[in-house]
Amino acid sequence: MNNGQVLTGNFDESSNEMIVWANGEIVTRVTQFNESYGVLINNNDVAAGLGSYGISQDDRLIIANAFGEFDVVATITGSAGWSSLTAINEQGSVVGNYSAGSGSSDWQAFLWTETGGVQLIESTADTTYAYAIDEQNRVAGQMLISGSYHAMLWDNGVVTDLATLLNLQGHSAARYFNAQGQVLVGEFANGATTYKWYNPSTSSIVEIHDFPTGTYTHSIVPSKDGSVAFSWSSTALGPQLARWSKENGFKQATLSKNIISISALAISLDGTVACNALTLPVYDSVAMVWADGVSPESLHGQIPDSPITSRVVATNEDGQLLVKGDANHWLLTETCFADLDNSGVRDVGDILMLLGVWGQTDQDLCGADIDGNGIVDVSDLLVIFGSWGPCE
Numbered sequence: 001m002n003n004g005q006v007l008t009g010n011f012d013e014s015s016n017e018m019i020v021w022a023n024g025e026i027v028t029r030v031t032q033f034n035e036s037y038g039v040l041i042n043n044n045d046v047a048a049g050l051g052s053y054g055i056s057q058d059d060r061l062i063i064a065n066a067f068g069e070f071d072v073v074a075t076i077t078g079s080a081g082w083s084s085l086t087a088i089n090e091q092g093s094v095v096g097n098y099s100a101g102s103g104s105s106d107w108q109a110f111l112w113t114e115t116g117g118v119q120l121i122e123s124t125a126d127t128t129y130a131y132a133i134d135e136q137n138r139v140a141g142q143m144l145i146s147g148s149y150h151a152m153l154w155d156n157g158v159v160t161d162l163a164t165l166l167n168l169q170g171h172s173a174a175r176y177f178n179a180q181g182q183v184l185v186g187e188f189a190n191g192a193t194t195y196k197w198y199n200p201s202t203s204s205i206v207e208i209h210d211f212p213t214g215t216y217t218h219s220i221v222p223s224k225d226g227s228v229a230f231s232w233s234s235t236a237l238g239p240q241l242a243r244w245s246k247e248n249g250f251k252q253a254t255l256s257k258n259i260i261s262i263s264a265l266a267i268s269l270d271g272t273v274a275c276n277a278l279t280l281p282v283y284d285s286v287a288m289v290w291a292d293g294v295s296p297e298s299l300h301g302q303i304p305d306s307p308i309t310s311r312v313v314a315t316n317e318d319g320q321l322l323v324k325g326d327a328n329h330w331l332l333t334e335t336c337f338a339d340l341d342n343s344g345v346r347d348v349g350d351i352l353m354l355l356g357v358w359g360q361t362d363q364d365l366c367g368a369d370i371d372g373n374g375i376v377d378v379s380d381l382l383v384i385f386g387s388w389g390p391c392e
Contacts, residue, residue, distance in 0.1 A: 095110065152174060182198060239262045
């Protein structure tokens with residue numbers, strides 16, 4: 001989903017046709033393949049997807065827009081149906097990867113541009129993987145050298161081995177670009193994981209955080225201004241969530257005891273973190289956001305029909321959310337926590353609604369479970385009091 005709320009994806013689970021959706025309707029639909037799906041979209045309403053004519057056939061790269069137009073721009077030769085797309089820039093250039101097949105760890109990174117077509121990235125390496133692309137068509141990723149993954153930058157055919165340049169140990173990867181041209185680099189060595197922003201223009205480094213031995217299942221997502229959201233698990237403490245910014249440093253969220261896992265999906269320009277959590281007692285998936293408070297809060301109260309389960313599917317830089325509630329998808333253009341009656345104000349009307357379902361644990365009727373702990377109780381009442389007044 002881009003900043004204009006234009007989406008790309010599939011028509012439905014049975015037809016497997018790439019679509020572009022805008023202003024409440026499907027505006028572009030790809031019908032010529034046995035299977036196709038949209039993966040990426042930029043803020044100029046240009047979408048990228050993959051199409052296939054059958055098993056073991058090389059994937060085709062599809063470029064579509066919000067005006068009913070699409071074009072099959074390239075065959076990803078050698079992919080044999082094992083391609084993935086990872087990033088698109090505002091020019092419409094796309095990076096992706098393909099493997100040697102199911103279970104293979106041998107990857108080949110590629111870049112597609114409108115003028116140059118498909119270019120392989122460091123095809124002589126044992127394996128390469130592309131994660132990100134900036135507006136100058138520089139690619140961030142990793143390559144395998146002598147059994148170790150090295151963070152790399154690729155710029156018009158020239159590869160910079162960041163692991164060697166920055167004296168990184170163990171395995172490393174360059175994962176994202178921010179709007180200032182910095183590259184987010186992760187390093188895993190001796191059981192510990194470290195993240196930092198590196199500026200290729202100035203060779204400067206901004207340290208973000210060091211995760212000690214015993215942390216695992218890391219998920220990292222940055223914003224364009226360089227803030228970063230983290231989720232991970234700790235052997236001693238269980239699931240964890242945090243965010244970092246240059247202004248405020250590294251801050252962790254306080255998680256409810258009923259959250260048994262959590263994954264950060266995005267961080268908006270105002271620092272709001274979108275995440276999905278798995279909660280007790282029945283292992284429900286709950287869409288959450290972490291804004292100004294110390295804890296992430298459930299979005300169940302903002303989704304119509306009081307869903308049993310929910311999850312954030314996509315976000316944009318403005319913090320707008322595409323959320324799936326049970327079998328339906330909802331676009332949340334503004335979230336106002338604890339405004340249970342959607343009046344635009346957290347007030348006595350919300351308290352009355354909450355008291356009307358006090359003690360409720362049935363998830364079908366539990367939209368007032370604001371904090372997502374599985375029961376409508378005093379903690380939800382405290383959320384209303386803590387956010388009292390007009391929604392901003």
